[in-house]
Amino acid sequence: MASSRGVFSVGGIEVAQTKISPIDDPHANYNGLNPSSTTLPKGHKKDPSRRGFEVATIWDRDVEVPMRDGIVLRADVFRPADVNEKVPALIAWSPYGKSGTGKSPCGHVAAKLLSGANHSLVSHSRAGFLGLDLVPGRVGIPKSMLSGFESFEAPDPAEWTAHGYAVVNVDARGIFKSEGNQRWNGTAEGRDGYDAVEFIASLPWCNGHVALIGVSWLAMAQWHIAAERPPHLSCILPLEGLSDMYRESLCRGGVPYLPFWHFLRDHGLYGLHTVGSIRGFEDIPHNKKWLRLHPTQEWHDLYQKETTDDLKKYLDFYTRGIKNDWEKTPKVRISVIRYNQPPTKNVPFSTWPIPQTEYKTLWLSGGQSLKDIYSTAETGEVSYQSDAPAEQVDNDPEFVEFTYSFAEKSTIIGPSKAVLYMSCTDHDDMDIFVIIRKADKNGKILQNINIPLNELGVTSEQEVQDINSLKYIGPSGILRASHRALDPKLSKPHWLAHDHRQEQKIPPGHIVKLEIGIWPAAIQFEAGEKLVFRVAGHQMTLAEFTPLRGQFHTGNKGKHTLHFGGQYDSHLVVSFVPI
Structure with a gap:
């Protein structure tokens, strides 16, 4: 929901803007707002080809995450259902669309992208989310290995709810169901991340410990969010992220x-x-x-x-207080x-x-x-x-x-x-x-x-x-x-x-x-x-x-x-x- 092309400046320097796919684009994977809370039973599969959940999992969908400037971001939260204690949150901060909940993870364009044929069609996936179908052989990760609820380059909720963690997939500003103009890394995205960390930490199911996790952009964003020092950010896991664009x-x-x-x-x-x-x-x-x-x-x-x-x-060690020997791990x-x-x-x-x-x-x-x-x-x-x-x-x-x-x-x-x-x-x-x-x-x-x-x-x-x-x-x-x-x-x-x-x-x-x-x-x-x-x-x-x-x-x-x-x-x- 980013704005159309226009003049936008920071410190007197004009910033380029471009349109994203409109929400009514047939390939945008946009299915409207659907705030809800659903319990996925143990063994639930998105479809027969997918991995099932190992534990009953509560799926809080399209959770509103308020920003300091009044913009509302939206997140999907997956958290274990049958637990008596509060749990830590793993935030995946993504520009690709949260939770794999659209119609298709770009499978309709993957073949064209990889072959080089008419790759202008790939632009339709911009408002939706990307997936492993982009690469031949899905980089060795069969569909049966993942639940299909994961964000691209992010942890799988079916894996981590079984370990006692909540997975929070956030649509970054201007992405999919979140309001505003998309940010391109930097301090502004860091401030958004600060607000999200503190909001998630305040929710009644969270134990007050939040971690950031993910690959590529999901890692890059962590540098900027951590630099803002949100009090409830316990640790970061930037798995492959550039730091000098x-x-x-x-x-x-x-x-x-x-x-x-x-x-x-x-x-x-x-x-x-x-x-x-x-x-x-x-x-x-x-x-x-x-x-x-x-x-x-x-x-x-x-x-x-x-x-x-x-x-x-x-x-x-850092979000649950378990006294294992992590700190003896070689640096x-x-x-x-x-x-x-x-x-x-x-x-x-x-x-x-x-x-x-x-x-x-x-x-x-x-x-x-x-x-x-x-x-x-x-x-x-x-x-x-x-x-x-x-x-x-x-x-x-x-x-x-x-x-x-x-x-x-x-x-x-x-x-x-x-x-x-x-x-x-x-x-x-x-x-x-x-x-x-x-x-x-x-x-x-x-x-x-x-x-x-x-x-x-x-x-x-x-x-x-x-x-x-x-x-x-x-x-x-x-x-x-x-x-x-x-x-x-x-x-x-x-x-x-x-x-x-x-x-x-x-x-x-x-x-x-x-x-x-x-x-x-x-x-x-x-x-x-x-x-x-x-x-x-x-x-x-x-x-x-x-x-x-x-x-x-x-x-x-x-x-x-x-x-x-x-x-x-x-x-x-x-x-x-x-x-």
């Missing part, structure tokens, strides 16, 4: 990702993979925090029993992927960045090699066509690569950094893309499947679609050369942050030093396997969805030349950790 998604490295963000504007989808959770862990200024990096895609991980058990232990647990071999799960560490990290410098050298000994005498240059078309399907041409072979088992855990000396005779700027790939002993470039094959319902890697949610190919970095100035306040010894408030154009042909941060990874290499470092003028990761293939266009022109050796000590700094 500009640097991590909208304009990474200063290069606008326009196709993806036009897609978001038109269709209401949001990023799948971010570095924000790590940054959030580092920057939270106290020690009651834990970081777990898991080996499968985030939606898949959310509903695994191992994950549920872990979250329950945490929540029991950092890292799962190391091996590229389609079983991962090494939950390697414990005391903090992040990992104290045992050994930063190793590998110099770009002749013969397309990376060497751990620098030679000033060995100089060279290589070039690629920077404006060649790219489809983001892992076989695009026009890149240069350098390879390092491991003499013994080695493990990368953490971010990396590329320092490159580059020039372009045809333009005054360069958009540079880098990636670290893993190759086997024979030099074959590998991909990591993010979901076990049997859970996807396939038998071979070749059957898995080449999209970013299903395949991970390696950590990447991006930088627009004119944005090369670093931000000394945000940069850390192990992580680069660029300023992005000044533009330093480059005279054509001038050689410039570029420092490019590469996102964190946890990858194991066996003896004889290879690290392959690639540089290109186009994005080398897989597209998020098939309609985005070939849509990422840069500002590049002509050839880019990479210089190494002598006074141009182009190199890669990699974080190795002995395990």
Whole structure:
């Protein structure tokens, strides 16, 4: 119920607005207000294909949640029926529509979205809610595993009411059944969250302890709500959420990702993979925090029993006062992927960045090699066509690569950094893309499947679609050369942050030093396997969805030349950790 397009400003800065689907749109999944309280009996199923509730559950539907400015949000509350004590509340703060109670979770557009055919139809799902049908194989989560009452990227009420928790699915401001204009993260959404936390805590069934939980946007919102410090917020569980919109998604490295963000504007989808959770862990200024990096895609991980058990232990401690040994849990647990071999799960560490990290410098050298000994005498240059078309399907041409072979088992855990000396005779700027790939002993470039094959319902890697949610190919970095100035306040010894408030154009042909941060990874290499470092003028990761293939266009022109050796000590700094 957001307003139509108009002029809206904050601090004198005009804020763009756009219409959402009207409530009478046939695909909007809007079925009107229906405030009611219903008891779902033990074993209740939304339909025969779905998971049943393990305990009798009260479903309070379209509960009014008042905001300080008079706007009313609406929530669905699922709480255990046959309990004598008050229970904690788990709030899922969502822009996707609460509780899966509409007609269809975008199944009518999923096939078109994934095939790329007529994807303008996807815009109809904006006022409704998204679902796992967006991804082939539902990321390994069959319908029978969930009740269908869960919000997208949120906990399943059928699971958590059985553990003695209430699940509160909130339509954020301007979404579905909530009044007002939709907020795009930030302090305003944080204030809304504060009001919701305090209201839910005051309800007669709540024990006064509220937690926030969810993935992606549902995690991002938690940073802003927690920053407002609502008194009854006991803990947060931001499971995969970016924390710097500009640097991590909208304009990474200063290069606008326009196709993806036009897609978001038109269709209401949001990023799948971010570095924000790590940054959030580092920057939270106290020690009651834990970081777990898991080996499968985030939606898949959310509903695994191992994950549920872990979250329950945490929540029991902070919202129910159960004296378990949660606080003895290692502060950092890292799962190391091996590229389609079983991962090494939950390697414990005391903090992040990992104290045992050994930063190793590998110099770009002749013969397309990376060497751990620098030679000033060995100089060279290589070039690629920077404006060649790219489809983001892992076989695009026009890149240069350098390879390092491991003499013994080695493990990368953490971010990396590329320092490159580059020039372009045809333009005054360069958009540079880098990636670290893993190759086997024979030099074959590998991909990591993010979901076990049997859970996807396939038998071979070749059957898995080449999209970013299903395949991970390696950590990447991006930088627009004119944005090369670093931000000394945000940069850390192990992580680069660029300023992005000044533009330093480059005279054509001038050689410039570029420092490019590469996102964190946890990858194991066996003896004889290879690290392959690639540089290109186009994005080398897989597209998020098939309609985005070939849509990422840069500002590049002509050839880019990479210089190494002598006074141009182009190199890669990699974080190795002995395990």
